[in-house]
Amino acid sequence: MELRQLRYLVVIDDEGNLGRAAERLYVSQPALSYALKNLEAEFGVRLFDRHAGGVTATAAGRDVLAEARRTLQQADRVTAAAERHRRSATGVLRVGFEASGAGELTTRARAEFARRHPGVRVEPKRFDWGEEAAALRDGRVDVAFVWLPADLAGMRSEVVHTEPRIVGLPAGHPLAGRTGLSILDVKDEPLMWTERAPRAWVDWWAVNPRPDGSPPRWGPTNDNVEEMLEQVAEGAAICFAPASMARYYARPDLAWVPLTDVEPLRVVLAWPEGTENPLVHGFAGVVRELAAPGLR
Numbered sequence: 510m511e512l513r514q515l516r517y518l519v520v521i522d523d524e525g526n527l528g529r530a531a532e533r534l535y536v537s538q539p540a541l542s543y544a545l546k547n548l549e550a551e552f553g554v555r556l557f558d559r560h561a562g563g564v565t566a567t568a569a570g571r572d573v574l575a576e577a578r579r580t581l582q583q584a585d586r587v588t589a590a591a592e593r594h595r596r597s598a599t600g601v602l603r604v605g606f607e608a609s610g611a612g613e614l615t616t617r618a619r620a621e622f623a624r625r626h627p628g629v630r631v632e633p634k635r636f637d638w639g640e641e642a643a644a645l646r647d648g649r650v651d652v653a654f655v656w657l658p659a660d661l662a663g664m665r666s667e668v669v670h671t672e673p674r675i676v677g678l679p680a681g682h683p684l685a686g687r688t689g690l691s692i693l694d695v696k697d698e699p700l701m702w703t704e705r706a707p708r709a710w711v712d713w714w715a716v717n718p719r720p721d722g723s724p725p726r727w728g729p730t731n732d733n734v735e736e737m738l739e740q741v742a743e744g745a746a747i748c749f750a751p752a753s754m755a756r757y758y759a760r761p762d763l764a765w766v767p768l769t770d771v772e773p774l775r776v777v778l779a780w781p782e783g784t785e786n787p788l789v790h791g792f793a794g795v796v797r798e799l800a801a802p803g804l805r
Contacts, residue, residue, distance in 0.1 A: 510548070510551065512580070512581065512584055514544060514548050515577040515580055515581055516534075516581060517530070517534065517541060517544055517545065517548075518545075518548070518556065518570075518573065518574060518577050519574065519577055519578055519581065520533055520534055521541070521545065521557065521564060522557075522566055522570075522574050524563075525562075525563045525564060525565065526562075526563035526564065527541055527542055527545075527563070527564060529563075545557065552569075552573065554567075554569040554570075554573075555567050555569065555570070556569060556570035556573055556574075557570055582647075585647050585648065586646075586647070586648070588648065589647060589648020600626075600628050600629045600630060600788075601629070601630050601632060602622070602629055602630070602631050602632065602651055602652070602788040602789070602792060603632045603634050603649070603650040603651045603652075604618075604619060604631060604632065604633055604634065604650065604651070604652055604653065604654075604792065605634045605635075605636055605641040605644050605645065605649070605650035605652070605653030605654065605655075606633065606634070606635060606636070606641060606653065606654040607635070607636050607637065607638070607639070607640070607641050607654070607655075607656055608635075608637075608734050608750075608751075608754060608757070608758075609751060609753040609754050609756075609757040609758070610654045610753075610776070611654045611669060611670035611776040611778075612670060612672060612751075612753040613753075614654075614669065614670050614796065614799055614800060615654055617799055618792065618795050618796045618799055619631050619633060621795050621798075621799065622791065622792050622795045625791070625795070626788070626791065629788060634649065634650050634653075637703075637705065637732065637733040637734065638703045638705045638706040638710070638732075638733070639656065639659060639705075639706040639707060639710045640705070640706075641653045641654070641655050641656070641659075642655050642659040642660060642661060642664075642779070645664060645779055645780065645781065646663070646664075646781075651780065651784075651786060651788065651789050652778065652779070652780040652789045652792055652793065653778070653779055653780070654669070654670070654776050654777075654778055655776065655777050655778075655779045656710075656751075656774060656775075656776055657713075657774070657775045657776070657777060658709050658710055658713050659707075659710065659777075659779075660707065661777070661779055663781065663782050664779045664780065664781060664782055665779065665780055665781075665782050665784075666777040666778065666779040666780075667777055667778050667779075667793070667796075667797070668775050668776070668777050669776060669777060669778045669796050669797070669800040670775075670776040670800065670801070671773045671774065671775050671776070671801075672751050672752045672753055672773055672774050672776075673751075673752045673767060673768070673773050673774075674749055674750065674751060674752065674768045674771055674773060674774060675749070675750055675751070675752050675754070675755055675765045675766060675767055675768055676690050676695060676747055676748070676749060676750075676765070676766045676767075676768050677737075677738065677741045677747060677748040677749070677750055677754070677763055677764075677765055678741065678747050678763070678764045678765075678766060679741060679742055679743070679744045679762065679763065679764070680742075680761065680762050680763060680764050681744075682744075682747075682764065684766065685764035685766065686764075687766050688766070688767070689766065689767045689768075689769040690766050690767070690768055690769065691768075691769055691770050692716050692719055692720065692768065692770055692771055693719065693720065693721065695747060696719050696721075696723060696725070696726070697726060698726065698728075698746070698747045699726050699727065699728030699729070699745070699746040699747070700715055700725045700726060700727060700728050700746055700747060700748065700749070701728050701729060701730075701731055701737045701740060701741060701745075701746045701747065701748040702714075702715060702725075702727055702728070702730055702731075703730055703731055703732065703737075704730050705732055714749055715727075715749070716749070716771050720770075728740075728745060728746030728747075729745050729746055734754075734758065738758055738760065738763060741763060742760060742762040742763050749768060750765075751774045752765075752767070778793060778796050780793065
């Protein structure tokens with residue numbers, strides 16, 4: 510049994526169809542079918558039921574798939590651990606962030622770190638809707654500015670930035686000229702949201718439930734900041750965002766109004782627990798120096 514075969518099983522299960530799975534894996538369908546039969550013979554159990562619409566995991570297959578997914582995740586972490594050391598040795602630091610990150614602190618910290626370490630290449634890596642925490646976990650970045658709430662199990666983290674939240678509205682909206690808005694002022698407005706982020710993250714941003722116990726009026730979904738703002742500008746819905754987005758994503762067809770009665774966004778700097786990468790620790794030191802005094 511090889512990791513390659515376990516990846517085959519996971520993709521077959523994801524697609525529910527050998528033809529689509531073969532396309533995604535860049536192998537021929539007969540070769541994939543042969544590999545599956547060999548693995549079932551090796552295990553001594555049938556993993557998938559074949560039917561006209563495709564394939565469905567058997568009870569044994571579901572158990573095997575659960576372990577296969579865990580094994581592949583752990584294998585990715587092994588690779589990520591080696592990659593962190595390789596990048597440390599070659600002078601590369603990958604810094605993750607989402608949208609406006611931690612405001613100006615994000616750019617200032619990268620610039621100051623680069624000034625102190627001229628031989629190190631700092632690579633900014635942008636993610637959408639909570640993905641920066643996942644990127645840390647699977648090794649795509651070495652350190653990241655993470656918007657809370659987030660699952661940071663196995664990570665070290667320090668709060669380095671807070672900022673108020675704001676409401677994004679189309680420029681012609683009746684509420685666009687207000688100096689501030691309560692969450693209940695906009696409770697009947699359709700709200701942009703995403704299916705790509707964990708539900709706890711979505712609910713925190715949506716303030717779900719509202720102070721009066723009501724749920725948000727869910728509007729269209731989106732996969733990234735640009736899609737969200739495009740739909741807000743055309744009047745499909747409103748959005749909630751950190752205050753820095755009013756500067757980083759200023760548009761003539763958008764209005765940004767302070768949201769006055771909700772808790773602010775907290776941003777942490779996070780990195781894998783136990784990391785020995787001196788570049789990560791050096792970057793964390795720079796961020797601590799530049800963060801607001803009350804957050805050190």
